[in-house]
Amino acid sequence: xxxxxxxxxxxxxxxxxxxxxxxxxxxxxxxxxxxxxxxxxxxxxxxxxxxxxxxxxxxxxxxxxxxxxxxxxxxxxxxxxxxxxxxxxxxxxxxxxxxxxxxxxxxxx
Numbered sequence: 001x002x003x004x005x006x007x008x009x010x011x012x013x014x015x016x017x018x019x020x021x022x023x024x025x026x027x028x029x030x031x032x033x034x035x036x037x038x039x040x041x042x043x044x045x046x047x048x049x050x051x052x053x054x055x056x057x058x059x060x061x062x063x064x065x066x067x068x069x070x071x072x073x074x075x076x077x078x079x080x081x082x083x084x085x086x087x088x089x090x091x092x093x094x095x096x097x098x099x100x101x102x103x104x105x106x107x108x109x
Contacts, residue, residue, distance in 0.1 A: 002031050003041050011050045017042060 006025040010017050019042050026033050 002026060002029065003037060007041065007045055007050075017045050 003022070003026065006022050006029070007017055009025060010021055015021055019038055022038060022042060023033050026038075
């Protein structure tokens with residue numbers, strides 16, 4: 001994460017995002033620099049337009065939000081059903097502890 005912050009710092013200062021500049025920022029922050037990670041990040045950043053990424057990341061939603069009229073109240077039952085459906089979806093999307101343990105053992109085993 002520190003590497004990404006360093007890239008954003010260089011970008012906001014309108015400095016060239018190069019290996020040397022990125023290394024200087026990281027070392028000034030007291031972070032040990034991994035050369036492979038540094039090279040990979042610089043290569044990846046050269047392929048993207050940071051301004052466009054930042055604009056899309058912080059863009060406001062364009063879909064209108066439904067607001068009930070004053071004095072009327074929507075029924076509570078549909079909201080509860082939607083909440084239950086979302087909970088079920090979250091459970092399905094989550095990774096089980098067994099899968100997580102297998103993944104970690106593959107990395108460190």
